Amino acid sequence: MVNCGLVTEKNEPVPLKSISVEVRVQDHVATVSSTLQYVNEEERPLEALFVFPLPADAAVCHFSAKIGEQEIVAEVQERETARDQYDDAVSSGQQAFLLEESEESPDVFRLSVGCLSPGQSAAVTIIYVTELAVQADHSLRFCLPAVLNPRYTPAGLAAGIVSEISSGCGSVPYTLTLSVHVSSPKPISKLESSCTLDPLVFLHSDHTQATVNLSPGHMFDKDVELFVYYQDTHQPSAIVEAGVTTAPSGSLMRHPVVMISLYPEFPEEMTQGxxxxxxxxxxxxxxxxxxxxxxxxxxxxxxxxxxxxxxxxxxxxxxxxxxxxxxxxxxxxxxxxxxxxxxxxxxxxxxxxxxxxxxxxxxxxxxxxxxxxxxxxxxxxxxxxxxxxxxxxxxxxxxxxxxxxxxxxxxxxxxxxxxxxxxxxxxxxxxxxxxxxxxxxxxxxLQPAVVNISVDWTLPDGITVDTLSPPINMLYQGQRSIIYAHLKGESSGGSEGTVTFKYSLKDQPVTNQLHFCLKPTEETGLAIHRLAARTLIRSLEQKERDGGSKLESIRCRIVELSVQAGVSSVHTAFIAINKDCRQTVKGPLLQRRVPTRGTAYGFLSGPRSAQPQAPERAKPKSLPGRLHLSLFNNDCRISRSRRKDRSLRRINEAPIYCRDPIVASHQANSQDKQRDLLLQLVSLQKASGCWELDATLADVFGKTEDELTNQKPAQVDGSVWATLLALIWLYGCKIEQQVEWQFVAMKAASWIGSQKVGDLSQCVCVGNVLLGCHVTKETLGF
Incomplete structure (x- = not known):
């Protein structure tokens, strides 16, 4: 197995020493602060590349680096300007950091660390804000990715840096600490995780604030998932966030922004169509x-x-x-x-x-x-x-x-x-x-169509509202909508606002109304403003992709919003330069790799570029004899500059399997076989929802037709028994794929209900014994 990432000439890793993460959850959004500590143990200066994943809708809003006692904070600038400044700074011996979003994949970021001296350590802090996804059980999911999963590269093209970094093996060489603070207008019911947590501590008697920490000793070799549960899940909620008084008058950051969370509940019913x-x-x-x-x-x-x-x-x-x-x-x-x-x-x-x-x-x-x-x-x-x-x-x-x-x-x-x-x-x-x-x-x-959706605001005199989110054109059971709105002006007396949410469902009008206090929530850290800016930026980026005659003005507006709000976009980058540090850089910076067991937090260093001038940009002030190997070009050619190397190929996530080829092959074959059994069972179902008792059905269960027939209770016929067994097998053996067969099961349960079977409980017990399952009658939907 070839090690990936950054290693010394003696094949020793240049380690990422530690990761410290603080998460602040406010209602349906989270602010995540990650500090990464690493060190250059080489005998020469390094320029390292750090590739890492973020949620697709996250907005990076802060980036800083602390070297020794000195901290430098990055600024958001137009992307090409930031790249030029980075190139010039590193070429002249200054320490510089460049953080940018992939041009092709918004869930992948890359950090370039320029001129880290031998023996020098640095702590890099990245802060981002993101909306939390709603799960089927109504919880909100936060995920801290541990791996940048292998991404697809088309046949005939060399694998990119993302695939290379994610294919290492061995133990994770760094530690992780994680603390979480949750606050919400609604009481917090509980917080669960895929990893071991310390006990949840409530900070107030009304359970609207709580903290929890990841238990010590966690090996960061898999994603850290957190699930937040609130009471009154489907009640709309609002958070008002104050603006920045020093921001330009009339700008997004100057005035308050309100975030409305809508999670309506509809009747669970299927419609014809x-x-x-x-x-x-x-x-x-x-x-x-x-x-x-x-x-x-x-x-x-x-x-x-x-x-x-x-x-x-x-x-x-x-x-x-x-x-x-x-x-x-x-x-x-x-x-x-x-x-x-x-x-x-x-x-x-x-x-x-x-x-x-x-x-x-x-x-x-x-x-x-x-x-x-x-x-x-x-x-x-x-x-x-x-x-x-x-x-x-x-x-x-x-x-x-x-x-x-x-x-x-x-x-x-x-x-x-x-x-x-x-x-x-x-x-x-x-x-x-x-x-x-x-x-x-x-x-x-299959849900009834929700139509005539409208959102109306009632605010005190002197206050105006500008809705920043796109209009809501669709609503579905299990989906949440978040609306950001800009509040301007001064209230002449009232301190409460009202948002009225109306729609029609099956020709019946439905109205939801939310009263909210206009007084800003304390200690929000501008998360709501930044997500509102991100929403506007994403809408503009979509318009830009759609094409048209106003592309340049759209691009300028994206840059303006990004710089103003301090959030990432495809046209901007974070640039930080330590102008007090100048040193002579000698010799080429050779490529290095680090074994990180599939971790996303991997480094890659590369030599600098000083090749003939390319037509699209001026020649950088780089030192003679220094080359930059472009690992971001599809064909891995030697590249003149970083300008075309910065974008990462849009390549897909794939599950991480066991690295042993024999075991991996067995896993893949076993999974394919199980999927085939599910599809085989589904293919045998009749349009009405029932199954027939025959040898092909028995084969899916790993039984013979006689075994199924001999255990059939006397009071039920063959089709009812077959359909009941199919349901037990689905719930007992395929529950992790329920989203795929849920409607197949609903049809089956409905069909059994129409047959007026006597004692179903006894039939379920016999079926459980036959198939080795433990499914209750209630679980089957009767």
Whole structure:
């Protein structure tokens, strides 16, 4: 195994000594401060590169470095300006630090550390703010990534630095300390973790503030996950944050910002609908992707409710549909569709999506069956705006759920179709499994449509509000919406504001109202302002990707917001220069690596560049004879400067498996076999929701047909017994994949309920013994 990261000429690691993390959770957001201590134990100055992951929606808002007793704090500047300053500083012997977001992947950052003297140590502090994701059990999840998982690199191209750093082995060579402070308008119920924690300590009797620490001795070889549980989860909440009095008048940072958290609860019910699945069958889909798509279509078809309508389209340079128009869902139509799904190939040429969409929209909708469009594609199209305009024009008659497959999928197309079609977008990359993400979207599609969404503000005289978040076009059970708004002016008396949230569900108006105090919350640290700025920046970045005539003004606005709020963006970087430290740098800086067992917190140092002048920039003030090896170029060519080397390839996360090749192979085969058993069971289910008692079903359970038949209770028939066993097996053996089979199970439970079976409890007990499970009758949904 080749060690990765930074090692000395004697193959000894240049260690990251320690990581200290402080997390402050406020309602639905977190501020994370990480301090990393490392040292140069080489005999020559180093320029190190440090690559690390962050949540995709995080906003880096502070970066500083302390060398000895001296601390230098970075400033946010336009990216190219910051790079030039960094190059000039390092070339002249000054210590400099450059922190920037990957141009292709916003969840990956890179830190360049210039001219760290022999024997010198440095403590780098990075602070970021992020929204916390809501989980299925209503908790909020915070994750501190321990690894930057191996990322996909297309065949024929050299692996990038991210893949190299993440493929090491051995023990983690540094320590981790973690402390968490939680505060919220709602009482805190509990806090759980995937790691061992010290006891939770409440700071107030109302349980609105608490602290907890990671227990000592934690080996940082896996992600640290924290789950925060609040009481009254679905009640809306608000946090008002004061602005900075020294900021320019009228600017975002000058005035208060309010964050409204909305997490509405809808009735758990499935609706009838028309489901149209549009599958990219262009040549770029290839064997692996099209096979995964076929498995996904199997799950989708088996999960649809009786009485709905469906159709399947395939497109490439041309398109075809299984049926001239959507057909009613029954056993015959499902059997025919699944037969044609098995025959699907990625053999239809290019990626032209406009015509099949146009054809679908020309078909009349079925009354009382809302149209739900599922679009799968792995490519980009040249007429993105035309496609989005088409979806928007028909937004009144359907919801659009879009899925981008692989790294080449156009974010503008995928997110745009979901946005214009009031649906939901998903990206399936690398070794991500398609089925869980698609079934999550199906859960949304089966919910009643929420329409006529409005947010209205009532504020005292003298106070005006500017909503910073994009309009809410969609609401789904289990999804939370966060609204940021800018409050300006001075109140003439009132100290309370009101936000009224209205929508219609199944033709019934629903109103939620939240009263909140306009007095700012103490000690927020500008987290709300910075996330509000990040929201605006992300919207502008999306407009920039969509193209248009105002790209330069959009870019200038992004830079202005980023610099003003002190948060990261694709067009800015954090730059810190220790101008008091000048030293002569002698000799080339050779490439070094550090073994970190897949850790993201790895270093890479590289020699400097002094090659012939490139046309796009002036020649840097580098020393003669010093070369920079570009590890960020796809072909690893010797590069003249850093300018084109800074971006990281958009490469996907993949799970970390055992590094032993024999064990790893066994794990992979075992997992594939288990997945095949699940798909085999699903494929055997009838459209009504039941299973038949036969040898193929018994084979899934590892039994014979006689074993199943001999244990069948006398009071139930074969189909009821088979369906009950299938449910027990799903809940007892496949609970970790429940998101994939939840609707299959709901149909089965509903079917059993319609059969008026006598003593189900005794049947469940016998089934548990037969299959070696421990599932209760209540768990099965009866």
């Amino acid at each position: 028309e489901f149209i699945f549009v599958m990219d069958r262009s040549g770029s889909m290839g064997y692996t992707r099209i096979e995964s798509a076929k498995d996904t279509l199997l799950l989708l078809l088996k999960s649809l409710p009786m009485g709905c309508y469906f159709n399947i389209y395939g497109f490439g340079s041309e398109f075809e549909s299984f049926y001239p128009k959507s057909v009613e869902y029954n056993q015959d139509t499902v059997d025919e569709a699944l037969k044609r799904v098995k025959e699907m190939r990625s053999d239809m040429g290019g990626t032209e999506i406009f015509e099949p969409l146009k054809h679908i929209y020309s078909q009349p909708c079925y009354p009382d069956h809302p149209r739900q469009l599922f679009i799968f594609t792995d490519g980009e199209v040249e007429n993105t705006k035309e496609v989005l305009d088409l979806v928007k024009h028909h937004a009144h008659s359907h919801r659009c759920f879009s899925f981008g497959i692989g790294e080449g999928a156009s974010t503008a197309l995928i997110t745009g179709m979901a946005r214009e079609g009031s649906g939901h977008a998903q990206f399936i990359t690398g070794t991500d499994r398609m089925q869980p993400k698609v079934m999550q979207s199906l859960r949304f599609a």
